[in-house]
Every structure is written in C-alpha cells, then in structure tokens.
Amino acid sequence: xxAPLLHILRHSxxxxxxxxxxLRVVTSRQAVLLIEDAVYALLPGSSAFGSLRLLPADIRxxxxxxxxxxxxxxxxxxxxxxxxxxxxxxxxxxxxxxxVMSW
Amino acid sequence: MKSLxxxxxxxxxxxxxxxxxxxxxxxxxxxxPVGLLFMDDGVLQLRKGQDATLLGQKSLTANLGALEMYGVxxxxxxxxxxxxxxxxxxxxxLAADCVDNAQIATLFDHYNEVVSL
Numbered sequence: 001x002x003a004p005l006l007h008i009l010r011h012s013x014x015x016x017x018x019x020x021x022x023l024r025v026v027t028s029r030q031a032v033l034l035i036e037d038a039v040y041a042l043l044p045g046s047s048a049f050g051s052l053r054l055l056p057a058d059i060r061x062x063x064x065x066x067x068x069x070x071x072x073x074x075x076x077x078x079x080x081x082x083x084x085x086x087x088x089x090x091x092x093x094x095x096x097x098x099x100v101m102s103w
Numbered sequence: 104m105k106s107l108x109x110x111x112x113x114x115x116x117x118x119x120x121x122x123x124x125x126x127x128x129x130x131x132x133x134x135x136p137v138g139l140l141f142m143d144d145g146v147l148q149l150r151k152g153q154d155a156t157l158l159g160q161k162s163l164t165a166n167l168g169a170l171e172m173y174g175v176x177x178x179x180x181x182x183x184x185x186x187x188x189x190x191x192x193x194x195x196x197l198a199a200d201c202v203d204n205a206q207i208a209t210l211f212d213h214y215n216e217v218v219s220l
Binding site for chain 1: 110112142143144183184204207208211215216217219
C-alpha cells in the first residue's frame with residue numbers, strides 16, 4: 001500500500017473549478033493542502049468553506065500558515081480539523097506522500 | 104517502467120493543452136504506460152469542428168489523432184466535466200472512455216505518477 005495522495009490547491013476557489021474538481025475525486029485517507037490563494041476557501045461563511053466542511057473526517061486538511069496570515073485570515077476562525085503548517089512541514093508532507101496532485 | 108497519468112484541464116487555446124498532449128506522446132514514445140484524462144475545461148479540447156488556425160495556432164487535432172498511433176490507449180474523459188459543459192461523447196472528435204468521479208479517484212491509485220497540466 002503506497003502512501004496516500006496529497007492534493008495541493010493553490011488557486012482562489014472563486015476563480016476556477018480546481019476546488020470543486022478536487023473535492024469530487026478526493027477519497028478517504030488522502031490529504032488536502034491549501035496554499036497561496038486557495039486559503040480563501042477557509043473564509044468563514046463562503047460557499048467553498050461550506051463544501052470543505054463536508055469532507056469526510058478521515059481526509060486530512062492542511063493550510064500553509066504564512067499564506068493564510070498574509071491574506072488576513074484568522075487562525076481562530078479555522079475549524080479544529082484544519083492543521084496550520086509551515087514551509088518545513090509542507091516539504092515533509094510532499095516527501096512522505098506517495099503522490100502529489102497539484103490542481 | 105512506472106506508469107504515468109496525465110490530467111489535462113485547460114481549454115484548447117491554452118498552451119498547457121498542447122503541452123499535455125506532447126507529454127503523453129513523448130512518454131508513450133519512450134515506452135511509458137500512459138493514461139490521459141480530459142477533465143474540467145480540458146474536455147473542450149475534444150470538441151469536433153475546431154479551427155485553431157483562425158487564432159494563428161496549430162490545430163490540436165493531429166496530436167489527438169497521434170495518440171492511438173503512439174500507443175496511448177487509456178484515453179479517458181470526465182463524465183461530470185462533459186455534462187457541466189453540455190457536451191456528450193457524440194460531439195467529441197476522439198473515442199475515449201467516460202469515467203465518473205469514483206473511477207477518477209481509483210486512477211490515482213492505479214498509476215505510479217500523476218501530472219496535471
């Protein structure tokens with residue numbers, strides 16, 4: 001059994017179909033990492049945020065802390081299941097994932 | 104030999120559409136088992152009746168036609184993306200397997216490497 005897939009999203013959820021397409025095909029035990037403008041998917045009350053919340057609990061959710069804070073999103077507003085990570089951890093995640101799908 | 108899944112997600116006028124096809128052909132030429140999945144706006148590459156020369160571009164049709172010749176047999180198209188754009192296989196210039204979300208999810212396990220363009 002290979003290490004689970006890591007999905008990396010980097011585009012704003014309003015600007016394209018990346019998020020919705022990813023959410024259509026992501027499966028259990030995989031991980032989703034939000035970087036760059038994709039962190040806007042964590043805006044409380046947005047429709048993207050609503051669909052992220054519906055992901056099964058065994059799908060891990062990560063967000064790059066710098067990209068989040070740089071865009072003025074608050075750590076306090078994040079659901080508990082979202083793990084904020086730094087660049088070091090992002091590199092580790094990529095290395096330990098069997099495959100990476102960049103949307 | 105590791106197998107490669109190429110997901111092409113850009114409309115035909117976009118450079119990335121051609122690059123994805125080139126990658127598929129190049130990989131197949133080197134004997135790499137290749138799967139090619141048209142997804143999101145990538146399904147628009149398959150529409151019949153396109154004329155890229157009007158935009159001063161080369162047509163993708165020849166490259167699409169070369170897939171079979173180069174041995175790229177696993178050509179797939181996302182059913183959801185087609186439907187979203189009001190398309191069906193009858194309007195596509197290439198014979199491809201229609202795959203649903205669950206089948207796409209299993210593709211990630213099936214292939215050794217995944218590239219999205």
